[in-house]
Amino acid sequence: MRSGWHVLIDGSDPFPPSGRAGAFAVGPTGAFAFIFTDAIPDGSRLRQLRARAEETFANLAADRNRYVPHMIELLFLTERAPRQSSAGEHRLLDPATLAQHLVGGAPQLTRQRARDIAFSVAGRDSRYQLLSSDDAPSPEKISEHGLFEPVELQGDARERMLQRPFKDWMTFLDPDQLDLVHRNFRGPARFSGPAGTGKSVVAVHRMARFAKRYPGRMLFTSFVKTLPSYHESGFRQLAPHAGDRAEFVGLHAWAKSFLRGRGIVIEPDEGQIEDAFSRAWRGPARDYLAPLHPSPAYWKDEIHRIIKGRGITNLTTYKRVDRAHRYGLTLDGPRREIVWHELFEPYQKTLADRGHSDFNDLIDRATEELRAAPLDDPYGLVVVDEVQDFTYVELRLVHQIAGGGADAPLLLVGDGQQQVYPGGWRLSDAGIPIVGRGAKLRTNYRNREAVLAFARQVNALNSVDDLDGEPGFGLRDSETVLPGGSASAETVSSAAAADERLLARVRECDFAPGDIAVITTTRNDAKHIRQLLDRNNFRTVSLEHYDGTDDTHIKVGTVHRAKGMDFAAVMHIVRESALPDDPELAARRIMVARSRARDYVWECRIQS
Ligand SMILES: Nc1ncnc2c1ncn2[C@@H]1O[C@H](COP(=O)(O)OP(=O)(O)OP(=O)(O)O)[C@@H](O)[C@H]1O
Numbered sequence: 001m002r003s004g005w006h007v008l009i010d011g012s013d014p015f016p017p018s019g020r021a022g023a024f025a026v027g028p029t030g031a032f033a034f035i036f037t038d039a040i041p042d043g044s045r046l047r048q049l050r051a052r053a054e055e056t057f058a059n060l061a062a063d064r065n066r067y068v069p070h071m072i073e074l075l076f077l078t079e080r081a082p083r084q085s086s087a088g089e090h091r092l093l094d095p096a097t098l099a100q101h102l103v104g105g106a107p108q109l110t111r112q113r114a115r116d117i118a119f120s121v122a123g124r125d126s127r128y129q130l131l132s133s134d135d136a137p138s139p140e141k142i143s144e145h146g147l148f149e150p151v152e153l154q155g156d157a158r159e160r161m162l163q164r165p166f167k168d169w170m171t172f173l174d175p176d177q178l179d180l181v182h183r184n185f186r187g188p189a190r191f192s193g194p195a196g197t198g199k200s201v202v203a204v205h206r207m208a209r210f211a212k213r214y215p216g217r218m219l220f221t222s223f224v225k226t227l228p229s230y231h232e233s234g235f236r237q238l239a240p241h242a243g244d245r246a247e248f249v250g251l252h253a254w255a256k257s258f259l260r261g262r263g264i265v266i267e268p269d270e271g272q273i274e275d276a277f278s279r280a281w282r283g284p285a286r287d288y289l290a291p292l293h294p295s296p297a298y299w300k301d302e303i304h305r306i307i308k309g310r311g312i313t314n315l316t317t318y319k320r321v322d323r324a325h326r327y328g329l330t331l332d333g334p335r336r337e338i339v340w341h342e343l344f345e346p347y348q349k350t351l352a353d354r355g356h357s358d359f360n361d362l363i364d365r366a367t368e369e370l371r372a373a374p375l376d377d378p379y380g381l382v383v384v385d386e387v388q389d390f391t392y393v394e395l396r397l398v399h400q401i402a403g404g405g406a407d408a409p410l411l412l413v414g415d416g417q418q419q420v421y422p423g424g425w426r427l428s429d430a431g432i433p434i435v436g437r438g439a440k441l442r443t444n445y446r447n448r449e450a451v452l453a454f455a456r457q458v459n460a461l462n463s464v465d466d467l468d469g470e471p472g473f474g475l476r477d478s479e480t481v482l483p484g485g486s487a488s489a490e491t492v493s494s495a496a497a498a499d500e501r502l503l504a505r506v507r508e509c510d511f512a513p514g515d516i517a518v519i520t521t522t523r524n525d526a527k528h529i530r531q532l533l534d535r536n537n538f539r540t541v542s543l544e545h546y547d548g549t550d551d552t553h554i555k556v557g558t559v560h561r562a563k564g565m566d567f568a569a570v571m572h573i574v575r576e577s578a579l580p581d582d583p584e585l586a587a588r589r590i591m592v593a594r595s596r597a598r599d600y601v602w603e604c605r606i607q608s
Contacts, residue, residue: 001133002103004028004111006118008128020052021074024128026118029105030171031057031072040076040090047213050074060120064481065172067117068181070209071108071238075101090241106237108171169201169445170238180439181205188399188410189437190387194475195455195595196446199413200564203383204231206411207246208238216380218246219401223389225250227564229547231385251394252359254401255366262369266362273358276350277303285343293329295581299343301422307344308360309391310429315340363393370400378403386564387414389421395430406433417474418592420560422585444478446566448485451601452478455594458587475595482598489603495525498573498604499532505571505602506538506554513538514551515568519559519593521575529573530556559593570597577608 001007005027016022021033033053041049054069061067076092093101109117115134122130173181180191180202191199207218220228220235228248235246247254252268259266281296289299312318319336331339351358357365382402384390390398395412402408412434444452456476492498506516518533520526530540533554541550543557548565555567572593579586594601 001131002027002099003133004114005102006115006130006132006134008118008121008130010127011129012127019048021049021056024053024056024072024118024121025102026109026114026121027102028107028109028111028114029102030108031114031117032102033072033074035074035076036078037076037092038078040092043215046074046090050213056121056125057117060117062113062116062172065168065174066178068171068173068178068205070181070205070212071171113171167234167237169198170234173198173201173205174443174445176441176443177202177205180441181209183439185411185437187407187437188402188412188432188434189439190412190434191439191441192413192415193441194415194444194473194478195418195592196444196452196566197441197478198443198445199415199441200231200385201234201445202441203385203411203413204235204238207235207381207383208242210381211239211242211246214380216245217377218242218381218383219254219379220246220248220383220385221251221254221398221401222385222564223251223394224386224561224564225253226543226545226547226561227385230565231548233548251390251397252362255362255397258366259362259369262373264365264369266357266365268357268359268362272351272354272356276347276354276356276358279350280343280346283342283346285338285346288338288342292331292335298329299339302339303344303347304358304360305391305422307339308358309393311364311393311396360391360393363391363397367393367397367400370397371404374403375401379409381409381411383411383413385413386418387412388416388419389414389563392430395432399430399432408432418563418588418595420563420585420589420592422580422582440473442473442478444475444480445482446598447480447595448482448599449480450485450487451594451597451599452480452485454487454489454601454603455591458591458594475591484599485597486600487594487597487602489605491605491607493607495528495575495606498606499529501604502529502571502573503532503536506533509569509600511569511600512552513554517543517555517557517562517565517567517570517596519557519562519570519572519596521558521573521578521589523558525573525575525578526557559589562596563592566596566598568598569600570594570602572601572603574603574605576605 005025008024008026010017010020010022016036022036023034025032025034033049035049040046053072053074057067057069057072059066074090075098076090077098078092078094080094115132118130118132122128177198191202193199204220207220210216210218220231222228228250232248235242235248239246256266277296277300281299285299293299306312306321306323307318310321312321315337318340319333323331379402382398384398387395399408399410402410410432412432447455452475490501492501502518509516518529520529526542530542533540533556539553540556541553543555543561546555546557570593574590579589594603
């Protein structure tokens with residue numbers, strides 16, 4: 001037998017048994033169930049075979065983690081397979097094609113893990129005879145509760161486990177995470193939890209499990225356009241055969257393409273939107289509103305995130321709406337009238353006169369269109385990541401994409417503590433029935449101890465979540481499983497000094513350029529830093545285009561583009577004068593940037 005492989009054969013008579021796998025193989029490319037058959041079975045029998053195979057591998061523990069049973073691949077074996085026989089992800093194989101299939105896959109398990117899984121299954125289920133390429137098992141390696149004795153994986157061993165070249169979370173999850181992968185929800189559900197607790201990992205595992213069990217399409221979407229592509233590569237490794245049943249696309253791109261399919265073309269143009277706002281602002285609006293708040297950006301957000309973001313279409317509703325968490329300003333009735341008549345209406349008029357639409361118009365139109373005629377081929381699962389930064393109308397759209405009802409297969413994933421755009425609504429406002437289907441993750445898997453301690457120093461409040469009915473659980477309360485790490489901060493008095501310090505850090509640190517992200521406060525700063533690094537012969541890529549696949553360039557971008565992602569080393573240039581004047585929002589942005597780092601974070605503040 002090829003080295004590193006183990007085969008478990010069902011010893012029952014007659015062989016092969018019916019309704020379950022006759023044998024399993026476990027090796028470096030994963031765990032496989034062999035089903036001896038002449039043809040690939042149909043849907044319900046396939047599901048039954050999968051469920052039986054997964055049961056055999058359920059609850060295999062390694063330290064605090066559990067093997068993820070849906071990672072078992074079902075292989076259908078026949079004496080001689082037709083050359084092109086497949087049903088979706090399943091293929092008929094014969095002895096000639098089997099070996100190639102087994103050894104040709106991507107690595108998933110270390111030799112030790114593969115061995116321990118096989119021995120553990122054989123040890124607890126006497127039905128299986130074990131044929132192993134290794135010597136006889138060393139009994140002390142097998143624990144009654146799992147694959148390893150808990151003490152074995154403390155310290156160094158756990159450290160090694162987390163530094164493996166392939167991703168451990170593909171095959172092992174912690175029990176809380178696995179529970180959320182398996183839990184059944186009838187209707188929209190909500191996963192929350194502080195940064196780095198594996199919310200997105202759990203979401204892509206749920207999609208992979210769905211892909212392996214059920215027919216039907218899946219959608220993974222988010223507000224930030226690059227984030228879906230960033231998570232797509234992880235999903236493709238978990239469910240390589242899902243093909244175009246799984247879409248990973250930003251919400252605006254989804255809406256545009258959906259409308260185009262219905263013969264409606266809406267292409268919001270950022271330049272035109274900006275110009276319409278500037279014109280409105282240059283009128284009497286500025287005279288009235290600048291004394292209340294000097295920043296045009298504040299008023300832009302009032303239009304995009306409060307008025308249009310909440311789908312408000314008349315002044316009476318605007319006057320009544322709770323503008324929760326719009327820092328520093330309560331707007332009474334007469335002031336709201338000014339906002340409405342002097343800013344909002346002129347903005348709308350300019351856009352309309354020029355025949356343009358903004359992003360909220362796009363979202364509204366897609367929602368209307370879906371209400372009028374739902375999708376011909378509905379999604380079986382819709383995952384929304386970083387939901388805390390969605391507006392109310394965007395939430396309404398994703399609910400509608402998932403069918404819009406109380407049983408919509410919608411999964412909202414996010415963390416209110418990480419909201420980096422101004423709020424103005426709470427989850428309960430959106431009217432999506434989630435109560436009772438919320439779950440929280442608590443253990444941080446991303447940040448090493450020193451990095452987490454540094455991120456925790458920020459007092460970032462959570463103003464989005466009001467559904468769980470329990471005291472908030474934030475980054476401060478989460479615990480890390482990764483020891484060590486490095487975190488430091490310094491303050492400089494000019495941008496030039498920050499540039500100098502950054503170059504020194506990039507040169508001195510032990511990280512390859514591809515492992516480093518430079519996070520900035522503004523887009524202009526990101527542009528400037530890229531030019532600086534390029535001039536100094538470092539190759540860079542903008543986070544605006546980063547999809548998680550590039551590993552040679554230094555990534556540079558604002559915190560808005562970095563959220564949801566992680567990097568071995570983060571260098572954060574904070575321009576204090578450009579932070580939002582809302583201290584809560586400012587704190588959340590700092591916290592999000594710090595918590596992107598796994599091993600190393602350095603923060604350089606440019607004093608106002
Ligand atoms: N069980 C696990 N074992 C090992 N690594 C894990 C595990 N769960 C998650 N991770 C890793 O931890 C990091 C954070 O995971 P993920 O991005 O899913 O967290 P998140 O809760 O969505 O974070 P954020 O809210 O900050 O975006 C990723 O690098 C992921 O691969």
